[in-house]
Amino acid sequence: ETGVTQTPRHLVMGMTNKKSLKCEQHLGHNAMYWYKQSAKKPLELMFVYSLEERVENNSVPSRFSPECPNSSHLFLHLHTLQPEDSALYLCASSQDRGEAFFGQGTRLTVV
Amino acid sequence: GEDVEQSLFLSVREGDSSVINCTYTDSSSTYLYWYKQEPGAGLQLLTYIFSNMDMKQDQRLTVLLNKKDKHLSLRIADTQTGDSAIYFCAESTRGSSYKLIFGSGTRLLVRP
Numbered sequence: 001e002t003g004v005t006q007t008p009r010h011l012v013m014g015m016t017n018k019k020s021l022k023c024e025q026h027l028g029h030n031a032m033y034w035y036k037q038s039a040k041k042p043l044e045l046m047f048v049y050s051l052e053e054r055v056e057n058n059s060v061p062s063r064f065s066p067e068c069p070n071s072s073h074l075f076l077h078l079h080t081l082q083p084e085d086s087a088l089y090l091c092a093s094s095q096d097r098g099e100a101f102f103g104q105g106t107r108l109t110v111v
Numbered sequence: 112g113e114d115v116e117q118s119l120f121l122s123v124r125e126g127d128s129s130v131i132n133c134t135y136t137d138s139s140s141t142y143l144y145w146y147k148q149e150p151g152a153g154l155q156l157l158t159y160i161f162s163n164m165d166m167k168q169d170q171r172l173t174v175l176l177n178k179k180d181k182h183l184s185l186r187i188a189d190t191q192t193g194d195s196a197i198y199f200c201a202e203s204t205r206g207s208s209y210k211l212i213f214g215s216g217t218r219l220l221v222r223p
Contacts, residue, residue, distance in 0.1 A: 002155065031209060033209070042213045042214060042215050043199070043213040048210075050209065056209060094209075097209050099142070100156070104153040
């Protein structure tokens, strides 16, 4: 148990659906992250929030929309995804720019 | 640009030592990390080392850093079947960015 909880653990969605991934951290950290892990590719940083303000957005398509309502919660809203978006989506948190603690991930399959 | 490279696969016998290697290109890296990922799980932080250190030991884990060659290694002593996982090397430069740069991961298989 890392103190970072992601739900759901698995998600199958159609290309026309809208769904959201949720992340909650119980570590009192002030920064939260979304990473994408695809087969045979390094982890890709998608978004970073520090003190609830987005500080990094690594050229992610607009069909991925993050939301950080407070320092403990982070969402990733998904709509009109493509099959190539199927991946493991990992949430992480850190205190300032310190070491990141990861959740278990959401395994997303787009059909 | 920033890049972190690792070999893809390592197989060892139970009880032997494992050495997982990593090279990086960013000479301004401040912190270097080792993460472990078991099947179906997220990444677990194993250990990290500051760039002004050469070595760090934590129980069965030994991290060696050669800053001149930009080479990082993780040695696991007395490797157990429970150590089978993917090991990721990552580096960051704390002063400027929240970004962790990860390698592609080394899959460690421990044979009984």
